[in-house]
Amino acid sequence: MNTLLAQVSDTHIRGPGQLAYGRLDTAPYLSVALGTLMRMPQKPDAVILTGDLTDFGSPREYAHLAELLACLEMPFYLMPGNHDDRENLRAAFSAHGYLGSTGFIQYVIQVRDLRIIAIDTTEPGQSSGRLCSSRLDWLRAELAAEPAVPTVIAMHHPPFKTLIEPMDEIGLLEGGDELESIIAAHPSVKRVICGHLHRTIYTGFAGTVASTAPSPAHQVALDFESGADSAWNLEPPGFHLHVWNSAGVLLTHAVPVGEFEGPYSFL
Numbered sequence: 616m617n618t619l620l621a622q623v624s625d626t627h628i629r630g631p632g633q634l635a636y637g638r639l640d641t642a643p644y645l646s647v648a649l650g651t652l653m654r655m656p657q658k659p660d661a662v663i664l665t666g667d668l669t670d671f672g673s674p675r676e677y678a679h680l681a682e683l684l685a686c687l688e689m690p691f692y693l694m695p696g697n698h699d700d701r702e703n704l705r706a707a708f709s710a711h712g713y714l715g716s717t718g719f720i721q722y723v724i725q726v727r728d729l730r731i732i733a734i735d736t737t738e739p740g741q742s743s744g745r746l747c748s749s750r751l752d753w754l755r756a757e758l759a760a761e762p763a764v765p766t767v768i769a770m771h772h773p774p775f776k777t778l779i780e781p782m783d784e785i786g787l788l789e790g791g792d793e794l795e796s797i798i799a800a801h802p803s804v805k806r807v808i809c810g811h812l813h814r815t816i817y818t819g820f821a822g823t824v825a826s827t828a829p830s831p832a833h834q835v836a837l838d839f840e841s842g843a844d845s846a847w848n849l850e851p852p853g854f855h856l857h858v859w860n861s862a863g864v865l866l867t868h869a870v871p872v873g874e875f876e877g878p879y880s881f882l
């Protein structure tokens with residue numbers, strides 16, 4: 616039996632009717648993405664949202680996000696990004712006990728055959744991310760506790776450089792090297808899934824694969840030029856579907872979001 620984990624990232628929900636960056640209503644984009652997700656012939660077992668759930672972390676934005684996510688029929692799990700506020704997130708989703716009551720928002724969940732370890736890279740008031748020794752010690756202990764269970768590590772800030780300079784400047788600025796050595800020592804880690812970049816990116820990392828997911832709304836402009844503007848565009852949105860299959864392989868499908876013609880039979 617396959618285990619299907621959908622990853623939706625960087626939803627940046629604002630209050631009803633409010634526009635992100637003065638021009639983008641992110642809410643209908645999320646609704647379209649969730650519609651695509653719910654119409655898939657094989658529904659995901661769970662959904663993980665890898666941070667930047669809201670744009671400013673306000674109670675009004677989390678209330679709006681909760682309304683939008685209510686259409687999901689499967690469990691969903693929330694993670695903070697640099698645009699979020701841990702306490703307002705917890706207050707708005709008080710039924711989500713895995714969010715804890717204080718401090719970092721990091722947790723372990725089991726989705727069928729796959730263990731998900733969500734680790735909190737955020738630093739209040741900062742766009743960049745950090746993994747301090749207490750967060751890394753917690754991760755090390757969780758990995759050591761179940762060394763044989765296939766595991767996905769989820770984090771908002773990716774632990775690698777992307778070549779998109781304005782994003783790398785607000786990337787994971789501390790703890791990445793230690794994270795790499797921890798993961799390299801634990802072959803149970805099958806993937807590191809991240810947000811923050813609003814694009815699909817893959818790279819080798821610590822003997823496994825690390826990736827970032829697109830946003831269901833706006834994407835970060837692909838520009839490797841030094842000094843490039845921090846910019847977004849409306850390239851096709853999407854989400855990722857991570858599948859742990861019965862052969863013991865984790866594979867990822869990128870799912871574009873929208874209404875498209877087809878399917879038409881090849882025959």
Ligand SMILES: [Fe+2]
Nearest residue numbers: 625667811813
């Ligand atoms: Fe974001």
